């Protein structure tokens with residue numbers, strides 16, 4: 173079944189969990205824990221905790237939890253084997269497989285990545301040296317890309333021919349087709365997917381080459397842009413060009429920039445704003461937004477975000493609310509794309525980002541800047557058009573502030589505006605107009621694009637001495653383990669968690685052991701594994717013993733009513749009551765604790 177257990181254990185052991193999670197979450201050290209904003213739900217409070225020693229994480233907001241392998245699975249949408257393989261590759265561990273079938277699936281993915289990687293090199297070499305690539309080199313120069321840029325981004329050239337790549341690559345035909353590099357023509361011959369195009373290799377978030385975005389040379393027939401088809405390694409609704417390079421800067425700045433073209437991404441980097449990404453032949457999807465939100469809270473749109481009109485606005489506001497995001501629009505000079513601006517005035521490009529406006533402000537300015545405000549009639553019309561935009565915003569507080577602005581600029585009474593309904597802004601006729609260099613401009617259907625995932629409910633916190641004892645077992649085991657006993661736990665879930673902890677060597681093992689027995693115990697262990705405690709072990713023990721002794725006392729009192737020999741039970745009741753009183757007195761509590769522990773756990777007192 174998949175990978176040898178020993179190898180999985182070595183991968184876990186060799187992995188720096190803070191390093192791996194830190195690629196996706198800005199983590200801050202708090203005591204022996206690390207804390208950050210949860211990448212699995214939207215928040216601004218930092219409910220996400222990591223225990224670096226045990227390599228476990230837990231979110232108090234949504235209940236996301238697990239070990240470093242779970243994390244990689246969830247964040248990168250991999251299966252178990254894929255996640256282990258990814259971490260193994262990082263740690264330089266060679267995996268052994270126990271099952272041919274599973275190994276095959278992994279090998280297939282590796283074959284596809286290898287084929288795309290070979291194609292990247294082949295196309296790149298072709299661009300650098302082939303005579304037929306001279307116009308492409310000229311075009312890239314005209315777009316401001318130097319030879320160094322071309323090499324850094326491995327830009328390539330697909331010759332205007334039928335099957336040069338197919339013949340050059342040393343890969344089987346089915347791999348060529350599966351990787352989206354070619355297809356079989358009507359006579360069953362392998363044929364190249366890209367012809368006569370400048371190619372930008374597209375990498376996934378971890379930097380593996382997965383496909384291409386191809387631009388036709390100016391003046392040639394065909395769609396301006398053509399991208400790889402979706403494959404086992406390429407998924408356009410999740411991929412963002414440039415994220416592999418920009419993610420560290422995005423986390424540092426807590427801001428991502430979304431543009432539309434590959435040369436825009438490169439332009440931003442050259443202008444000293446290396447945190448741009450581009451969608452790959454599709455509009456921005458909710459998947460993209462979630463992915464970017466796991467790196468940064470602010471998102472700046474550096475394209476004509478208004479062109480798609482009202483539908484786009486609804487999505488933007490829904491995303492802002494759903495994911496606790498700020499979406500702003502870069503103030504690009506009209507009609508200029510970022511790549512052009514990077515070339516002509518890099519400072520202005522950086523300024524367009526720092527001067528980005530909230531989405532509603534951007535739309536409102538667009539309406540009012542275009543309006544004539546000379547006559548009362550014109551101002552009234554402009555106010556109506558502006559209010560139609562304002563009322564799309566879901567927050568009445570936000571709406572009212574913009575309403576004041578509309579009233580001031582159009583010189584109308586704010587109360588007049590407040591008491592009226594305005595016609596919604598007109599939806600664009602037919603297909604929404606998009607900037608010309610898009611090939612798939614259909615926005616995702618409304619509703620499906622904004623449907624929130626229901627957050628997973630976190631278990632109710634059980635904050636008792638028993639939970640505290642479990643925390644101590646995780647974080648400072650030696651200071652409490654010798655005195656603990658299952659009989660001290662009243663709560664069945666805590667008792668199961670305790671059993672799992674004492675019967676295994678590591679917390680991760682305890683979690684899997686508990687999981688086989690009791691899901692709630694597993695959950696509890698996953699939570700305490702990230703809850704460092706500064707509790708005093710002795711005080712916790714006292715509370716546990718106090719509780720257990722009182723439970724024993726009430727059992728005895730019940731017995732006393734039904735047994736034949738109330739005397740014997742009566743003596744026990746008296747003894748126990750006295751010890752409990754002593755336990756609560758500073759002078760006597762040390763001895764009482766030992767006596768009670770011995771009595772409750774059935775162990776000789778000397779041992780305790």
Ligand SMILES: [Zn+2]
Pocket residue numbers: 210211212213219220231232233234235236
């Ligand atoms: Zn969460």
